[in-house]
Amino acid sequence: MLNLTNISTSYGPTQVLDGISINVEEGELITLIGSNGAGKTTTLRVISGLQKVQGGNVTLLGENIENKAAEDIVRKGIAHVPEGRRVFPGLTVRENLELGTIAWRTKGKQSYEEELEKVYHLFPKLKQRDNQLGWSMSGGEQQMVAIGRALMAKPKVLLLDEPSLGLSPVLVDQVFNALEEIKKQGITILLVEQNASMALEIADRGYVIAHGKIVLEDQASNLMSNPEVKAAYLGG
Ligand SMILES: Nc1ncnc2c1ncn2[C@@H]1O[C@H](COP(=O)(O)OP(=O)(O)OP(=O)(O)O)[C@@H](O)[C@H]1O
Numbered sequence: 001m002l003n004l005t006n007i008s009t010s011y012g013p014t015q016v017l018d019g020i021s022i023n024v025e026e027g028e029l030i031t032l033i034g035s036n037g038a039g040k041t042t043t044l045r046v047i048s049g050l051q052k053v054q055g056g057n058v059t060l061l062g063e064n065i066e067n068k069a070a071e072d073i074v075r076k077g078i079a080h081v082p083e084g085r086r087v088f089p090g091l092t093v094r095e096n097l098e099l100g101t102i103a104w105r106t107k108g109k110q111s112y113e114e115e116l117e118k119v120y121h122l123f124p125k126l127k128q129r130d131n132q133l134g135w136s137m138s139g140g141e142q143q144m145v146a147i148g149r150a151l152m153a154k155p156k157v158l159l160l161d162e163p164s165l166g167l168s169p170v171l172v173d174q175v176f177n178a179l180e181e182i183k184k185q186g187i188t189i190l191l192v193e194q195n196a197s198m199a200l201e202i203a204d205r206g207y208v209i210a211h212g213k214i215v216l217e218d219q220a221s222n223l224m225s226n227p228e229v230k231a232a233y234l235g236g
């Protein structure tokens with residue numbers, strides 16, 4: 001479905017991705033784990049066209065998409081939930097969600113009620129609050145809006161950057177349950193997480209990135225019992 005082959009990229013003179021390769025099959029939930037500054041966010045930004053590559057290829061269903069414009073990549077079916085949520089504070093929940101449909105809806109023509117209902121089914125709280133302004137939503141609710149908005153784009157692949165960051169354990173559980181539900185709907189997921197143990201619990205396979213290189217890749221269950229992974233990312 002989504003393939004990164006030998007991707008390299010830099011910020012100015014500093015190389016941050018050094019030949020990384022990741023392969024995500026249709027319907028898989030893949031997690032990318034690694035320490036602060038390892039290059040996880042940069043990897044997602046490369047996929048969604050926000051960061052140019054100096055070398056290597058990204059393909060979606062066999063088509064090269066590296067260095068394409070971010071709008072084109074959304075239209076091709078990749079939606080990105082960035083680090084830090086980015087809900088529009090002055091727009092209501094419903095208006096925030098509606099923004100996700102821009103990728104496919106020609107003005108006023110197609111209805112997006114069906115997508116909206118799917119998102120409300122996944123996050124019932126958003127339905128209750130659909131007229132509430134973005135700024136007044138709690139951190140967890142904002143994360144739901146951000147994920148919901150990405151789903152409104154009808155993506156084939158969903159990229160998520162640290163969806164659990166700053167959330168209480170109860171909300172983290174809700175978000176992870178939602179990710180499992182999204183996977184069941186057939187959407188392919190690439191999940192970046194600091195909370196490696198929870199990510200590995202729901203993932204099929206995982207990749208470990210360190211200093212801009214992939215240092216390990218395996219079935220999630222194998223990574224969970226790998227002593228090096230345990231020591232470095234799972235708190236021993
Ligand atoms: N806009 C930028 N300009 C210069 N350097 C950057 C920029 N963005 C990121 N970097 C550097 O690139 C490296 C990788 O950053 P990246 O954000 O991809 O890491 P990360 O794995 O997502 O980390 P975290 O877990 O802290 O979110 C870091 O050393 C970071 O300081």
Ligand SMILES: [Mg+2]
Binds near residue numbers: 040083
């Ligand atoms: Mg990051």
